[in-house]
Amino acid sequence: MPSWANSRARYGSVAQALHWSIAVLFLVCYVAVYTRHWFTLPETPANWIALQTHLVAGVAVAVLVVARVFWFFRSVQPDDPPGTRFEHRASHAMHGVLYLVMIVMPVSGYLGTGVAIEFLGLGDIPSFKDTELFKSLGVAWESFEKPIDFVHKNSGAYLVWILVLLHAGAALYHHYVKRDDVLRRMLP
16 A cells, blocks of 8 residues: 655655646646637637636646645655666756746746636635736736736647656656656556
8 A cells, every 4th residue: 555655666645646636637727728719719608617717727736736846845755766867867857847837837827817716616816917916016917917928828838748748758768668667656
């Protein structure tokens, strides 16, 4: 039976749950946003539902990423598998960039969203443009939102997909080519 805590050999159930929950929520974000853009008309209930699904999943990602970063620094990490110095550095760099993207995407999504987030019937999260913090910046919403939206949309459309494919490809490479435990240690 797997332990909740990480060990030098594998990730524990907490790290696994955070990893796979964030992965599923990223997928929900993408399905929702592509559904909104490809299959709904603007200003329709279906479009609004897809947008709110995207936003709520993004907030959930943000909350889980905070927990994941906290868990990362509070837990032992599994040892690197046998490999070259380059492989280890590339792996650590990839994980660092993935963590950065997991932070940048929800933050830029929230900062660039001009609508409140209807959070599962628990209440609304106000749009950033309606907060006192934004008002204190003294800038027009259009000039603020444009670069934030550029980062969010371009990171989401290109960078995230490339990183996820590289990450999954590396895990499969370890599993099928190197035949080590890299993939298995993140599986329940």
